[in-house]
Amino acid sequence: MNYRTHTCGQLRREHVGQTVFLQGWVHRVRDLGGVTFFDVRDRHGLTQVVVRAGADGASAAKLRPEVVVAVHGYVEARDASVVNSKISTGDIEVVATGVEILNEAKTPPFPINEDVAVLEETRLRFRYLDLRRPALQRNLILRHKVAIAARRYFDEEGFLEIETPILTRSTPEGARDYLVPSRVHRGEFFALPQSPQIFKQILMIAGLDRYFQICRCFRDEDLRADRQPEFTQIDVEVSFATEELIYEIVEGATRSMWTAAGFDVALPFERITYADAMRLYGSDKPDLRPGMPIADVSGLFAESPFTVFRDAVTSAGVVRGFVVAGGGKYSRKELDDLTEQVRQMGGSGLIWTRVIQGALQSSALKAAGEAPLRQAFDAAGGQEGDLLLMAAGPSDKMATLLGNLRLIVARKAGLLKPDEFRFVWVTNFPLFEWNPDDARWDSMHHPFTSPMPDDVAYLESEPGRVRARAYDLAVNGSEIAGGSIRIHRPDVQRHVFRLLGISDEQASARFGFFLEALEYGTPPHGGIAFGLDRIIAILCGESSIREVMAFPKTAQAVDLMSGAPSTVDDRQLRDLHIQTVASPGTKGD
RNA sequence: GGGGUCGUAGUUCAGUUGGUUAGAACGCUGGCCUGUCACGCCAGAGGUCGCGAGUUCGAGUCUCGUCGGCCCCGCCA
DSSP states (O other), rough: OOOOOOOOOOOGGGGGOOOOEEEEEEEEEOOOEEEEEEEEEEEEEEEEEEEEETOEOOOGGGTTEEEEEEEEOOOOOGGGGGOOOSSSSTTTTEEEEEOOOOOOOOSSOSSSSOEEEEEOOHHHHHHHTTTHHHHHHHHHHHHHHHHHHHHHHHOOOOOTEEEOOSSOOOOOOSSOOOOOOOOSSTEEEEEEEEHHHHHHHHHHTTTEEEEEEEEEEEEEEEEOOOOOOOEEEEEEETOOOOHHHHHHHHHHHHHHHHHTTTTTOOOOOEEEEHHHHHHHSSSSSSTTTOOOOOOEOOGTTTTTTTTHHHHHHTOOOEEEEEEEEEGGOHHHHHHHHHHHHHHHTOOOOOEEEETTEEEETTTTTTHHHHHHHHHHHHHTOOOOOEEEEEEEHHHHHHHHHHHHHHHHHHHHHTTTOOOOOOEEEEEESSSEEEETTTTEESSSSSSSBBGGGGGGGGGTTGGGGOBBBBEEETTTTTEEEEEEOOOHHHHHHHHHHHHHTTOOOHHHHHHHHHHHTOOOOOOOOOEEEHHHHHHHHHHHTTTSGGGGSSOOOTTTTOOOOTTSOOOOOOHHHHTHHHHOSOTTTOOOO
């Protein structure tokens, strides 16, 4: 035998009597003197090995955690009194006839053989050891299963997986590009793709019909728990598509991924317009699990003696709030804490109102009077024992503020169950959003998004009124996919470029090849891209995508294991015609 | 770029108003132990309190700066 006969999670009672050869890492050693037990571990599980006096090979003394061993032996049934029901191989043990140390191991900087919390900095520096622990292995295994399920689904639906370039052309819109200097062309640069957007549209022009790709994308922006500089999308594009066709395809793909992770998904998904999502939930990726829609009660306070509310309404702002079921029992301290959080989010304050045994209590009872507060409480759907939380100010600001407060309260109340999935399509996004810094309109999605046919008339007169044929898929407050029906007519595309402040000359310079391609018979098409890292994090119950990536970077975009990024030889810089202006370790300006 | 938070033994943590030689558990090293499975028992080693200034008779503790991890805002078509 020169390779292992079984994995460490494989042996059962039925193997009793067989001669086996296992290899793996020493998990834990129990040296009783005359007999030594140890567990040998690989990613499949643990198997107990018994080393009795007289076994060949390494002495028990050399067995330490994380040493790599090869075990020759035979499978023996465990006596009923010593069965270990905690491990899958607990009915048996392997009696060693020989144990060979294949490789020594230093004492690890943190325990591999128990699930203890370790500083993330240490985990990232020794990522290979962290990855040896079951928690990350579970996540990566699930990631593999979900990715395979997605591939199988798209294959069965007639999609072709086609690779697109990593070395591409920089386009100034959107996120900052990662640049790669060209050695051959002095002073010129490739950009790493923020997404394969233009390439996949060109594949539609080419007649490939249905494309998908599990692809890496790169954006040089600041990091978050759910944002890394390189991340993975499941990129999809469909010719002759309508919104309904995309929804159908995406819902099927989503179900196949959730099923691979062991969850059921009911189809079709709910839908909400962007305007309603912002109004009712204060978010363009609403978490529908807790209910608690936000109500607008501005009309009740237009002439209120309570100046905070009245002033908000008369200056084109709003008074909005939501009901916390059973929140009437919140203590004064809890209410003060919530008010403080509202202030930290930039709100002027928080007004609470509750009804206890029919009596209305409110922090604005004297200032606003009981009648309008009672009307507001009823209008928001409050019942006996409930709590109404209200804030006043500009509409946009109140939407996001109350949206965030709603999630804080919902989390506090335990209403965000991690294994309850509420999918929702967010539709009817605006095509443009006003950019006050540059005093112009920007694409909300991207400049290739088609306007709604009914709104084309407003492209010139009221760009802010034009809705896009764009859609996002959200689940539990996370955006997990986003896409659109694209512009397939070159004249419309040029028109949109012009509205975005991109002249025909600039458009030709940057996107000339694409505009030209559009003129050679472009089918109507549309698509979407899933954020695979976020999906896996949700399915694993992890709050950061770092926990579902093998080698993530820190918030400062550094790989603590490899030390990237790093300085390079002068020779390399010379080849690339690059001169640096800041010395290593100093911050540029 | 801004705000918050954390940094003490290999790991997880404790450390009083600023006061003697900085502790615990686990891990590690040595010894004992023939049915353990978080084995047990005995003994031992292990610290630039992130780093640098400052205040003070005296700093893990207070101040300032700095480095790093994490979270958030900006940013992310």
